[in-house]
Amino acid sequence: xxxxxxxxxxxxxxxxxFIIAPGRLAGETSPVYAEALINRAMELRxxxxxxxxxxxxxxxxxxxxRSLIDDPKFFLSPSGKTNPRAELESTIRAIVSPPREGEKHxxxxxxxxxxxxxxxxxxxxxxxxxxxxxxxxxSIDRMRPESASLVFPASHINSPASMFGHTFLMIETGNxxxxxxxxxNYSASAKDTFGPLFYIKSIFGLYPGYFGILPYYAKIQEYNxxxxxxxxxxxxxxxxxxxxxxIYHIYELENVYSDYFFFDENCSYNLLFLLDAAxxxxxxxxxxxxxxxxxxxxxxxxxxxxxxxxxxxxxxxxSRVSTxxxxxxxxxxxxxxxxxxxxRGKKGPDALLQSPLxxxxxxxxxxxxxxxxxxxxxxxNMEKKDYSEFLINALAVRSRLKTSGEADYRVPAxxxxxxxxxxxxxxxxxxxxGNSPFQELRVRPAYHTIMDxxxxxxxxxxxxxxxxxxxxxxxxxxxxIEKIDAIDIVSLxxxxxxxxxxxxKVRTGLRRRHFVEEKYPLLxxxxxxxxxxxxxxxxxxxxIMGDAELQAGGRLEHNITAGAGVSAGTLTKITxxxxxxxxxKSYYYPFGEKQHETTASLSQRFRTGANSCIMIDxxxxxxxxxxxxxxRSVNEFLLYLNIYM
Amino acid sequence: MxxxxxxxxxxxxxxxxxxxxxxxxxxxxxxxSVIFKGKNGLVSQVLxxxxxxxxxxxxxxxxxxxxxxxxFSGIVSNERINTFVAHNLDNLAIDIARGSGEYLxxxxxxxxxxxxxxxxxxxxxxxxxxxxxxxxxxxxDQVLRNxxxxxxxx
Numbered sequence: 001x002x003x004x005x006x007x008x009x010x011x012x013x014x015x016x017x018f019i020i021a022p023g024r025l026a027g028e029t030s031p032v033y034a035e036a037l038i039n040r041a042m043e044l045r046x047x048x049x050x051x052x053x054x055x056x057x058x059x060x061x062x063x064x065x066r067s068l069i070d071d072p073k074f075f076l077s078p079s080g081k082t083n084p085r086a087e088l089e090s091t092i093r094a095i096v097s098p099p100r101e102g103e104k105h106x107x108x109x110x111x112x113x114x115x116x117x118x119x120x121x122x123x124x125x126x127x128x129x130x131x132x133x134x135x136x137x138x139s140i141d142r143m144r145p146e147s148a149s150l151v152f153p154a155s156h157i158n159s160p161a162s163m164f165g166h167t168f169l170m171i172e173t174g175n176x177x178x179x180x181x182x183x184x185n186y187s188a189s190a191k192d193t194f195g196p197l198f199y200i201k202s203i204f205g206l207y208p209g210y211f212g213i214l215p216y217y218a219k220i221q222e223y224n225x226x227x228x229x230x231x232x233x234x235x236x237x238x239x240x241x242x243x244x245x246x247i248y249h250i251y252e253l254e255n256v257y258s259d260y261f262f263f264d265e266n267c268s269y270n271l272l273f274l275l276d277a278a279x280x281x282x283x284x285x286x287x288x289x290x291x292x293x294x295x296x297x298x299x300x301x302x303x304x305x306x307x308x309x310x311x312x313x314x315x316x317x318x319s320r321v322s323t324x325x326x327x328x329x330x331x332x333x334x335x336x337x338x339x340x341x342x343x344r345g346k347k348g349p350d351a352l353l354q355s356p357l358x359x360x361x362x363x364x365x366x367x368x369x370x371x372x373x374x375x376x377x378x379x380x381n382m383e384k385k386d387y388s389e390f391l392i393n394a395l396a397v398r399s400r401l402k403t404s405g406e407a408d409y410r411v412p413a414x415x416x417x418x419x420x421x422x423x424x425x426x427x428x429x430x431x432x433x434g435n436s437p438f439q440e441l442r443v444r445p446a447y448h449t450i451m452d453x454x455x456x457x458x459x460x461x462x463x464x465x466x467x468x469x470x471x472x473x474x475x476x477x478x479x480x481i482e483k484i485d486a487i488d489i490v491s492l493x494x495x496x497x498x499x500x501x502x503x504x505k506v507r508t509g510l511r512r513r514h515f516v517e518e519k520y521p522l523l524x525x526x527x528x529x530x531x532x533x534x535x536x537x538x539x540x541x542x543x544i545m546g547d548a549e550l551q552a553g554g555r556l557e558h559n560i561t562a563g564a565g566v567s568a569g570t571l572t573k574i575t576x577x578x579x580x581x582x583x584x585k586s587y588y589y590p591f592g593e594k595q596h597e598t599t600a601s602l603s604q605r606f607r608t609g610a611n612s613c614i615m616i617d618x619x620x621x622x623x624x625x626x627x628x629x630x631x632r633s634v635n636e637f638l639l640y641l642n643i644y645m
Numbered sequence: 646m647x648x649x650x651x652x653x654x655x656x657x658x659x660x661x662x663x664x665x666x667x668x669x670x671x672x673x674x675x676x677x678s679v680i681f682k683g684k685n686g687l688v689s690q691v692l693x694x695x696x697x698x699x700x701x702x703x704x705x706x707x708x709x710x711x712x713x714x715x716x717f718s719g720i721v722s723n724e725r726i727n728t729f730v731a732h733n734l735d736n737l738a739i740d741i742a743r744g745s746g747e748y749l750x751x752x753x754x755x756x757x758x759x760x761x762x763x764x765x766x767x768x769x770x771x772x773x774x775x776x777x778x779x780x781x782x783x784x785x786d787q788v789l790r791n792x793x794x795x796x797x798x799x
Binding site: 175176177178179180215217218367370374385387388389391392395396398399407 | 676729732733735738739741742743744745747748750751754755771772774775778780781782783
């Protein structure tokens with residue numbers, strides 16, 4: 001009874017409890033003990049405690065406090081979703097209540113809540129009909145969780161959704177093999193097989209999101225081997241106790257859904273609750289929460305976690321494509337030639353054994369052809385029969401190249417993704433269009449263009465959400481929106497002897513039309529293109545694409561114009577901080593208002609810091625609009641300073 | 646603005662992506678079977694098997710991943726080894742041929758090979774690659790049987 005004294009129960013309760021205590025085993029004291037605990041909880045104001053708010057995912061919304069969990073079975077009180085206090089009372093009652101046949105008891109069902117209350121109140125297990133959840137405790141003991149890492153599959157430039165990124169957790173256990181670690185992943189549970197429908201629904205929160213657990217090797221297959229995305233592992237310096245607390249909470253979330261929102265309540269955001277459950281002081285889910293529309297960029301959550309100072313060692317796991325590209329760099333020319341001959345089937349893998357190449361070079365060639373067929377097979381470019389025949393022959397050769405132990409090469413890790421520039425960009429600039437000087441303000445919430453500093457980003461990748469450009473023309477005293485790129489994506493993937501991948505772009509938004517009228521009407525447009533890119537000496541990278549464009553707006557003849565053309569350019573890194581993009585394009589618009597437009601431009605970027613740079617753009621445009629009428633041209637010059645934040 | 650973002654994103658996504666939700670067909674228990682073909686490309690068999698597994702009902706993540714395959718029961722058998730080898734056969738084959746690698750290490754962990762004996766374990770498997778992976782049609786249970794034979798003949 002000593003513990004009751006400690007928690008200073010009101011005297012009346014003390015007596016009550018004392019008198020009825022002998023009947024406890026018959027289950028009659030439970031309600032009394034529950035009321036005592038509830039009173040104590042209210043005294044301590046535990047329903048306002050951040051641990052409680054974290055465990056039930058409560059947030060202050062525009063309509064009062066609400067839990068972000070949408071599954072009714074996550075709440076014990078009918079008003080639990082919106083009432084932290086009622087939910088806490090119901091939780092305490094459920095913990096103290098006797099077990100019921102065929103129903104999971106609250107100490108197991110809500111083990112994290114129970115474990116927290118046990119310490120916070122505290123609860124005396126001896127007075128509980130169900131004394132803790134041995135089932136879960138035992139299974140965690142067998143699992144031996146030791147550490148947790150946040151895993152970030154870096155973006156793959158040929159897939160726009162991947163550029164937004166993804167994060168999941170990896171829990172390593174006592175067996176010390178990462179492959180066998182548990183990957184804890186939050187994702188939308190979607191049965192729709194029709195792509196566009198999937199995106200619409202996931203943006204508007206029409207799918208339930210669930211936590212799922214897979215062996216980590218399955219996630220490696222998914223990201224490294226299929227999606228060709230490098231994987232970054234950020235060890236979080238949680239103690240084993242903290243990891244255990246996190247696992248308690250994962251158990252609570254088993255089969256519990258929250259509506260999945262692609263932009264804010266997404267994979268990365270929901271993981272933050274797990275981290276907060278492990279260490280309540282972090283309050284990471286609070287940092288990223290806004291009752292208004294917002295977006296949670298997975299990479300930004302990593303930055304926050306880094307800022308919180310809880311990141312330990314960082315590991316890099318290259319994708320198959322990264323491995324192939326690296327082998328390409330270190331292979332000798334004769335080695336590459338032999339690899340190509342074997343890949344094309346002109347020679348069998350045994351040709352390696354007779355080749356005059358040095359032994360370590362043979363190893364590299366053999367690894368190259370192995371990685372290559374696996375890449376081809378994963379892209380559905382090879383029959384299973386041909387693949388397994390090639391693989392087993394190549395590996396038989398490999399096993400005879402006696403270089404036991406580790407390989408003599410290692411794919412170098414590029415700059416860490418979180419070390420790259422921040423996601424949002426603001427720019428101030430000045431320039432002139434023809435003879436009209438102007439000042440310019442640009443705001444872009446996300447994410448990265450080919451002209452921004454590349455470090456930490458995939459080179460040749462470009463993804464922009466809502467780049468808004470406003471200008472003030474001095475002479476005309478005209479302040480106006482110059483353009484809005486709602487979505488702008490470019491993927492320049494240089495092809496080479498081993499990997500050929502198309503380059504493409506999509507851009508849509510609003511843009512001013514110049515030349516025709518003084519008022520420059522705002523038009524909406526959709527532009528897309530596909531083509532090819534190469535690596536070149538000196539120029540670095542060159543591309544050529546076939547483009548199509550549609551413009552619509554009231555000031556156009558027939559309200560619309562549509563056409564096609566060609567664009568080409570070079571993208572050159574002159575020094576680490578100086579980059580130049582030379583571009584030319586020419587479009588004919590035979591549909592709707594007939595016009596023709598040709599543009600040449602040179603953009604240059606000078607890096608001035610990790611989160612700032614100066615850009616200088618010059619351009620020349622010639623256009624003949626209104627049924628290929630009068631040809632006019634204009635030059636534009638613009639200098640601006642970019643700040644990333 | 647929010648609507649504009651959403652609408653244009655939808656247009657874009659519809660435009661630029663095709664979701665890789667494939668018709669599922671199991672292609673066997675041998676090399677290349679972790680991957681299987683669907684209408685729109687390739688999907689990992691492992692991923693198709695489980696999405697909502699939890700700590701509670703898993704050996705380590707997978708319950709039914711090997712259900713279509715023959716289970717090997719011999720000295721080197723237990724559920725975890727069977728599952729791991731079935732799901733990682735290609736990667737394990739590569740590591741055995743190379744005589745090193747993460748998949749081989751994990752295999753040794755599951756086989757309870759002591760740290761001090763790992764180097765000779767690895768080189769023994771590497772030296773006998775063609776006795777383990779005897780044909781391109783080999784299934785993972787045969788691989789395990791062959792590994793057992795190789796290990797017991799010293």
